[in-house]
Amino acid sequence: MANAIVYYRLSPKEEINDAVATLKKSIKHFEDKFNILRVYFESPQDSNELLDLSNSSLELVDLLIVNSEIKDDFNNKLIVQLSKAYCFEVKFLSELINLD
Structure with missing residues (x-):
C-alpha cells in the first residue's frame, strides 16, 4: 500500500469542521x-x-494529495521541488x- 500525506487548503469561507467532514468522506473512496x-x-x-510539511520527514511518502490547485x-x-527531491507524486x- 502506498504512503500518502494530504495537504488541504481551506477555501476563504470554509470552516475547519466542514473541511474535516469533506476530507473524511473523500478518504473513504480510496482508504484501501x-x-x-x-x-x-x-x-x-x-x-x-x-512549511511544516516541507520540514517533515518525506522519505517514506509516495503521494502528496492536494485538494485544490496551489495558486x-x-x-x-x-511542492514541485519537494516531489522531485523525495520522488513522490x-x-x-x-x-x-474517481478510483472506484
Whole structure:
C-alpha cells in the first residue's frame, strides 16, 4: 500500500469542521489503496502547514494529495521541488475520488 500525506487548503469561507467532514468522506473512496501518514489543514492566507510539511520527514511518502490547485507561485514551486527531491507524486483529491 502506498504512503500518502494530504495537504488541504481551506477555501476563504470554509470552516475547519466542514473541511474535516469533506476530507473524511473523500478518504473513504480510496482508504484501501493508500496509507494516510499525515493530514495538513491550511487556512487560505497562510503557508505555515506547508512549511511544516516541507520540514517533515518525506522519505517514506509516495503521494502528496492536494485538494485544490496551489495558486501561490512560491508554494507551487516548493511542492514541485519537494516531489522531485523525495520522488513522490502529487495528485488532486478529486482524481482519487474517481478510483472506484
